Amino acid sequence: MDALAGLLEGPRARGAFMIRACFEPPWSVRVEDRAPLTVMLMVRGEAWVMPDAGERSETGFPPAEGRERVRLRAGDLAIARGPDPYTCADDPGTEPQALILPGGECRYPDGRSLNGVMDLGVRTWGDRLDGSAVMLIGTYLWQGEVSGRLLDALPPLLTLTPEVWDCPLTRLLMTEIVRDEPGQEVVLDRLLDLLVIAALRAWFARPEAAAPGWYRALADPVVGRVLRLLQDDPAHPWTVASLAAKAGVSRAALGRRFTELVGEPPMTYLTGWRLALAADRLREGDATLEAIARQVGYGSAFALSSAFKRVYGVSPQEHRGRGV
Template identity: 80%
Template sequence: MMLVVRGDACVLPDGGEPARLRAGDLAIARGPDPYTCADDPGTAPQVLILPGQECRYPDGRPLNGSMDLGVRTWGNRLDGATVVLIGTYPMRGEISGRLLDALPPLLTLTTDVWDCPLTPYFSQEIVRDEPGQEVVLDRLLDLLVIAALRAWFARPEAEAPAWYKALADPVVGGVLRLLQDDPAYPWTIATLAAKAGVSRAALARRFTALVGEPPMSYLTGWRLALAADRLRDSDDTLDRGAGGVAGVRV
């Protein structure tokens, strides 16, 4: 995620068209394909940011803190013409992939469709060095990305995933939240229909029409995705995870 605070910037995906950004504009690069962020398309890269946030000069030499300008701040100089706030999610799982796969490799939101009140607060907080600051910044980044994705999918020409659009439905949206919030519960069409206040047949038809698959099929896929992320991100084994240790039953 790149949020321009001051000046102009340009994001150039490898093999794609450059996206020009002005102050207040935001870009989200989906990854893992590389891209270049510069003040101008003609500016040669001065720093390489590798996996694991390892930073090197283009010739391979490590930066070794040579561009550090203070708390979470680095670059050529503090009074530079261009300032960009950058946030990164280093891991990708099955759950996040459901949303990321619906996004283009490079998403940009300009100020004419994007006016986020979090920007000035983020700018103030990112340079502080106080207890719990990492937690504050993590939550701010989450809120910023969520606000950006909502603005992106709210555009008239947006192609949001079926399940995302279905969340706005008064019946199916509530059922989706039940399944997502408590996937380990032994849900059935009958219990879901009772919670939604509709018949089983009506729920099955409406859910399938809006989401693209029946409720129980969606639940199975959700449980499998949660289990896959749990196995990837913890020391749980397949035998241990299959018993629902993570609150997920497949």
């Protein structure tokens, strides 16, 4: 498995929340649904997406990367990584008129229920069906639907414009999102997965993308080979010596080069990789902890459980339960 395929083998939507949002200015919607990942594809008109930390602080320093507010135009795509809230609006100065909460609950800013008030048809929501702003929105509702390694590799907010990517799915999504056919939920789930994978593949290919260190290090002839060995066969009893022999360098040289490019030593990376795989597999199916331990390179369920709780702060069973 190549590294990008490994990173993108999730997401796998299950009953994702998908709508076509139609608005006429002025409009503003605040999103506090705590969803792990949301995709916004601007079909017509313009919109601002504003993470909570997007404003310049009182100290005058600029906001952290990925938290700046962005302006979307027709054809642009934005991906917001949760759980932090954000606001979508026609203008940064427009006050929110609706609040989106976990579970698909919608309220006025004063707390009154808005559920059903802004429905405009099948998976269509807003204030005007012929509004000048139209956006397709897809939301992964559960953490287990998106690889933890993928979420860790993303900024809070990323955007792509038609100049750097060409989305062949827009027309199909516009057609399918308003259909009410048997099995339509599954069709939309798979289309959302394809949209996310296509967008992230384009984003990671950009030279200025803040890809994780291990992803950039794949281009190195020594470290890239070692990374592929670890990713392809995490259950193997690797040591620094065996990896160095495969790469044709000394243990010291491998340790220095790997740490410099990836940001951590080889064995630390391997531990993180094994535990990340275990975390994803715990939420993907009903395999026993013993089976998962063997698959990712731990000698027993107890050994995996101890390492997992040390890093994630919860037991594997608790982690699995949170993804349901």
